[in-house]
Amino acid sequence: MASLENPPLDPAATLRDAVRAIEATHRRIAVVADAAGMLIGTLTDGDIRRGLLRGLTLEDGVASAMNAAPTTAHAASERSYLLELLVNRGFESLPLVDAQGRYVAVVSRYDLGPAGSAGAPVEARSAIALAVIMAGGEGQRLRPMTETLPKPMVDIGGMPLIERIVRSLIAAGVPQLRIAVNYLHHVIEQHLGDGSALGGRIDYLREKTKLGTAGALSLLTDRPDGPVLVMNGDVVTSFDCNALQRYHAEQEAMVTVAAMEYRVDIPYGVIQSDGACVTGLMEKPSQRFLCNAGIYMLSPEALERIPPDRAFNMTDLIETCLAAGQKVCIFPLHEYWADIGTPKDLADARLALLKLT
Structure with a gap:
């Protein structure tokens, strides 16, 4: 055992x-x-x-x-x-x-399960009930590339970015995927289909108008029976979605926000002051910030706070939950993460993936 x-x-x-x-x-x-x-x-x-x-x-x-x-x-x-x-x-x-x-x-627990063997496999199915990928953006900063190609379909390491995300979620055991689409949605739908070729199940949330980074969740027809992973379709990351789910459960949070660390190194001595008087000096300080990584875990109850048929962002949902006294937690990422917003971001991510693989 x-x-x-x-x-x-x-x-x-x-x-x-x-x-x-x-x-x-x-x-x-x-x-x-x-x-x-x-x-x-x-x-x-x-x-x-x-x-x-x-x-x-x-x-x-x-x-x-x-x-x-x-x-x-x-x-x-x-x-x-x-x-x-x-x-x-x-x-x-x-x-x-x-x-x-x-x-x-x-x-x-798996060692003590029915097989009782030391090599017992990890559970095949994730505790995440549903994953939703937000893939409706236009990617204007990547033009002209995105004039005929939605940003999630940009090639990263030999496959479209959104396919890379979908494959990772299916490999992690997430049973159902929804993809929120708007701009050039047919390109994404034709490439991924219903997900069966990748070993999963994909349905689409088609936005008639842009609903923001959370509004498309109001298009879900049934309330999930477990936590919901939401992530932007322009993120490249090696994070473990099941680790996020376990952390979310341990914290008993309504919303958990994945965050990446961003440091700003100031190359000068900084003067601390009170009016015209110097109170101290800091030599070339480094400031640390935790930034929104565009990845979230939601308890099913959080979906009830998303209004239908209007633009609503994840920041709006978080502020709504905080105003109601509900718990919102941070999941700090130590894994690789990149947001594909500009041609430089894309080039950097392609180079990073070459080094990671």
């Missing part, structure tokens, strides 16, 4: 090392142990992202975001006990230790 696929990290490891360890196995956890094998702590994807929100970087040590008092179980525990512990605590995985507290292995 347990597995040695999760070798422990050294206490000197970085958060980047922890990300790699988490991504290397379906157990979604990194374990830290000392030279004697004693368990020191654990890290999950959520631990790392919450650390990033506190200003940490992936070059910081694992201790900066680690859970130093994780729930553990004895390696000789019965299968039924381990499964009950995981379910009752809401954990995907937990470390197993021996009587002296030395790390032995990690066990997950």
Whole structure:
């Protein structure tokens, strides 16, 4: 039931090392142990992202975001006990230790499932009920390329950008996709069809007039029975949509906004002042901003706040939820992300993909 696929990290490891360890196995956890094998702590994807929100970087040590008092179980525990512990605590995985507290292995819910094998696969179906891709924009800054081609159909790494997005969502197990279309919609629909050639199911939300970055969601005929992923059709990213869903659920948010970090380095000494008086000096400061990445996870109830038949943006939805006292959270991205707005953005993304593949 347990597995040695999760070798422990050294206490000197970085958060980047922890990300790699988490991504290397379906157990979604990194374990830290000392030279004697004693368990020191654990890290999950959520631990790392919450650390990033506190200003940490992936070059910081694992201790900066680690859970130093994780729930553990004895390696000789019965299968039924381990499964009950995981379910009752809401954990995907937990470390197993021996009587002296030395790390032995990690066990997950999937290890304890019907197959009960250490190599149990990740669940085939995502907990995301529906993904909606906003693909109705004109891409005016990419003209003349977009005079006859909608921006989501621009080639990135040998395939249209929107096909790359669709393939990634289908591979992640998202069961249903909707694509909101307007400008040159027939080009997108003819290329992707109903999605069956890609192994998925695609339907289209056809905007008669431009409805903004959230208004097209009012065209959904049935309320989804789970969280809804919404993303712009001009984004290139390697992010894990299921990690976003799990984070959204952990935070019990109405809306979760994916955010990318943007730093501004000021190449001068900055004077701090109070009127005509100098109060301090900052030598070449760097300012950090979290910027909207155009990717969102919505609880189904959030869709009820979108008015029908008029333009309504995601920023409007977020402000509406905040005004109602509902929880809106940030999901900081550490994965590759690019917005394709200009010819330079497109060239940079094409070059970045060559390096990533």
